[in-house]
Amino acid sequence: MSILNFFSRNRSSAPVAKDRLQLLLAHERVLSGRPDLAAVLQKEILAVIAKHIPIDQDKVVVKLDRGAKVSTLEIDIEMPDEVIAQG
């Protein structure tokens, strides 16, 4: 760690805190009172896919990254080869 870092560390953390809070609260204020959007989306997306292929619920990985302008919802579903072949 450089000497510059050492002196600037304490002073520079408050703006980081502000940025993180603004981003988080912008999302939470929109979502308050509404059902958990990620959970609803996951359930409905999986229901659509399940109409066509069997899904093992344990093999579904859901990731979310909330950004200032764009958030990404990532849903990984494992499809065994024999399932695709049947479809």
Next chain:
Amino acid sequence: MSKVMVVTSGKGGVGKTTSSASLGAALAQAGQNVVLVDFDVGLRNLDLVMGAERRVVFDLVNVVQGDAKLPQALIRDKRVETLYLLPASQTRDKDALTEEGVGRVIAELRERFDWIVCDSPAGIEKGAQLAMRFADIAVVVTNPEVSSVRDSDRIIGMLDSKTLRAETGERLEKHLLLTRYDAARATKGEMMKVEDILEILAIPLLGIVAESPDVLTASNVGSPVTLHNPASAAARSYTDAARRLMGESVAINTPAEKRGLMSRLFGRKAAAA
């Protein structure tokens, strides 16, 4: 053997969440498999202190209610690969957690982790009771201040009566973690002495963490102080406390205003757990 550890206090604002994050991270940094579980349903903050707030999809309530599987709700730390977070829910009501449901989740966590660190909400209501219910070890976070000590005494009473271990007659390990200790004020006699607090609460001392700007800075950037500034006094206090939890014998030093020869000589020895 997995250990369920509740971090509790009764009083709010004494440093439960900070201590959960720092102790959990320190255990993980020592190679242990650790999961931090936020029990503060409706007012979660462990995600923010851990810097994982942008990645929360599912939470403890989703898992308890069967809306998500446990692996889907666990968030892996980006800095320490053996450290995970199970966040609390932000929007649902506190009755969403049931003893049976929490018991099921804890049993599942026991299969995967060495340490299950339960960050308790403040107060003595259902949330705090569920957080301590399945604990093997309790860390009581206390500030050297009358109302905090009084509330800690109340919580110790609950640990001795409301936990599963208490009800089945098994021993529940209890430790005192003294936080926000101000050496300058203690020297002037403006703050309760460590000895006095230990005499009143009568449980062994796990560590003393001095009031420190490093802790605030670490929270600001979303990192436990043991990761953000490992060389700081606060980080070293937490790292030493984690080593004591793992059974190592590490002497406890009372933070001093100026670390002179006397304070080095008269470091306090950890009480046997």
